Amino acid sequence: MFSTASAARRLSRQRRPRRRQVFGLLALLLTVGCAEQATRLELTSVPRPEGGNLASIVAIEHGEQVTVVVPAGRKVYQRTADEGSWKRTLVYWPAGMGETGANLFDGLSQQEASFNFPSDQLFVTRASELWTIATPSFKHKSYLLVSTDAGLTFSEVALPTSLAEVQASPRGDQPAGAASRLRILKSADDRLFITDSRRIWQLEAEDATAIEAESWRRLSIEGIDFDSTARTTQLPAVLRNYLPATEQRPFELLTVLQDQLLVYRRAKGATEWVLTSSLLTVDRHLLEAPGTSTVYLLAPEAVYRSDADGERWDRVQASGHGPQPPYNTSLVALAASEEPAGHILLLGSHDGGIWRSVDGGAAWQEVHLRDPDLRSITGFAINDRLGRIWASTGGSGVLTSRDRGLSWQPDNQGLYATRAFDMARGPNGELLLGTDAGLFRLTGEPRAGHWDRLHARATSALYVHPDNMRIFSGTFGGSIVVLRPDGQQNLSEAAPLGEVDTVLFQPAQLQSSRLPASAIVDIRPRPASQQMFAWSHQQGPLSSNDAGASWRRMKLSEALTTALQGQVITNFATDQDQRLFVVSRSMDHAQPSQLWRSQNNGESWHAIYYFMETDADSPLRVERELHHLPEVLFMVHGSRLAYSLDQGTAWTTLAGPWQKGHIAAFGLFDEQAIVVANMPHASEIFLIERPESNGPLLAHYTLDWPLDQRFRQERVLDVVSHERYIYLSDVDFVFVGTLPRQRTRLPQGIAIFLTIGGLLILTGASFAFLRQR
Secondary structure (H helix, E strand, O other): OOHHHHHHHHHHHHHHHHHHHHHHHHHHHHHHHHHHOOOEEEEEOOOOOOEEOOOOOEEEOOOOOOEEEEEEEEOOOEEOOOOOOEEEEEOOOOOOOOOOOOOHOOOOHHHHHHOOOHHHOOEEOOOOOOEEEOOOOOOOOOOOEEEEEOOEEEEEEEEOOOHHHHHOOOOOOOHHOOOOOOOEEEOOOOOOOEEOOOOOEOOOOOOHHHHHHEEEOOOOOOOOOOEEEOOOOOOOOEEEEEEEOOOOOOOEEEEOOOOOOEEEEEEEOOOOOOEEEEOOOOEEEEOOOOOOOHHHHHHOOEEEEEEEOOOOOOOOOOOOOOOOOOOEEEEEEEOOOOOOOEEEEEEEEEOOOEEEEEOOOOOOOOEEOOOOOOOEEEEEEEEEOOOOEEEEEEEEEEEEEOOOOOOOOOOOOEEEOEEEEEEEEEOOOOEEEEEEEEEEEOOHHHHHHEEEEEEOOOOEEEEEEOOOOOOOEEOOEEEEEEEEEOOEEEEOOOOOOOOOOOOEEOOHOOOOOOOOOOEEEEEEEEOOOOOOEOOOOOOOOOEEEEOOOOOOOOOOOOOHHHHHHOEEEEEEEEEEOOEEEEEEEOOOOOOOOEEEEEOOOOOOOOOEEEEEEOOOOOOOOEEEEOOOOOEEEEEEEEEEEEEEEOOOOOEOOOOHHHOEEEEEEEEOOOOOEEHHHHHHHEEEEEEEEEEHOOEEEEEEEEEEOHHHHHHHHHOOOOEEEEEEEEEEEOOOOOOEEHHHHHHHHOHHHHHHHHHHHHHHHHHHHHHHHHHOO
């Protein structure tokens, strides 16, 4: 019997650790079941619609094959001249340039903004080589690059010694990228030149792989005074364009901008430049007609021609341009011995028109109509052997001509270079995307990116009315296109031509975009009313009393215009009882943003709230949604999310994890709010139920960006939700993520409380059980 009792006690001691393990396991399971789980949301890039913004176009010959190349944002697209679709190339950049080295447009934007140079000088071809100057960022030095495989790979080329020294050691008041404003030029006989603001170098090496600093010969500028300042601007003279001598034209030409455009001439073999003429303009391009001595000077307002020695310049008037002449952007000349002048001129303008002349500019024929949304012609490429001409555009992709410029057709198959300016949820929940190539609807599987174009007008603002399901899209040209559920389409010229207002409207999601003054940037209805409002970029607000069928321009009150001097409007909201809200932001980011309210439909305004700026660039956004109560306004600013129930006078802050980061995007959908915030180590998205009543945080997810887009995660500007899909946009890209199936999950505070309580109960029960044993 003693042995039996001893065995029982030994068995009891052996079972106690197992019981503890069971109780510990139960406690762990309870903890896992109750606590908030960290969830990740994987994002995928959605292919963009075809067409879009191009800065340049070139045609490169490789034996019998002709390859057309266009840069588009951080990509380079290629296609053979006669067949196939455009293919995005995976560009390999030299070591040291990093990911941002792929952005060829940074340096180009600096040049265009400062000196009004044409964008078609971004790429230059020599034989089968492709040359470019890339500036990775404004504060970075410039790189001279060459590609021998039509843009697949680029190699760095040595700059002249004196130029490289300036690039490495800019003046103390200039960033490195602004040290010299480099441009690369090519002559008709394939000679290459580099210029900065006052010097010229000629490349004397023929082998692109064997270029050293000594391969560049600096040309003399003796006779030109670059040190004297202009009388009106007090700025020094700046070298503009250079044209070397040829067999038909035994003299060089050079233009210098001071108070006027000065044209210098130097005879072949001479040492000094001689000032021959001056013009009241700024030149964009200096080119010669093939096989002749005729030289053309392209200016924004006209084309000038010189037929003799470069001393006399005749202004060429392009007939038929209308009362408001376009801004000339690009000019090209192609040989045509059968024509009266022996060549054909093609002139591209900022409004998308193309003009053709066969008599040296005496008469012009409009061969491509102007674009109502001002999608400009940015460059031309010619291949005489194939008889093909291509034109790049600032929004419509590529145009091609097979009849020497008489007619033009779009050529955009596979060219995804559109910019997304606004997103919205369509009447059936589908994604609507407003781009520079038109308004598109995403159908089918989002990751496949099947787009239906609803209209071709460049779209900068979208609104879908929840009551009648009409789609309102504002265009670059100031029109508002209304798409009805029955498929009918109405067009209203909403923003009439007129004087530009002194107040600029630049919404947060468009703060980095360059828009025409007439572009519609916001569309809003008044709750429970036929009245609607729209706002253009720089031609003021508009109103409609017939649900958007017709529009009239509203004039801002003089008091508000005066108060907003030095500020930008960034937000607009509507409410009942003639209430309107406007958010203004000072150009000086250290100054507070202000919320203005009008109680009488915009006749008078009062500043009712001030928001101090944060260290980060944090524009204030005030939003409301027709599904919510009319008196509820929502505000997003920096890391703060708040709501107001008294018409914006007082605000209640919504507490949440986003307060530890920076809110990048905010949206209201089906009584839920979606917040996208850049946290210290990742971007996260939060789903909040009924935020106006301090509703619970339904879920939050850490965003997993596509591997090649990680460096862009700070630029999220817009968010749209539909069922389980979440769409994010940052102008250049659209991303989609699929939410996991909803599971019953307890709010974090309750989960923690139940977890601690469960552990205490289990611990107490285990001690009681062990004491009984």
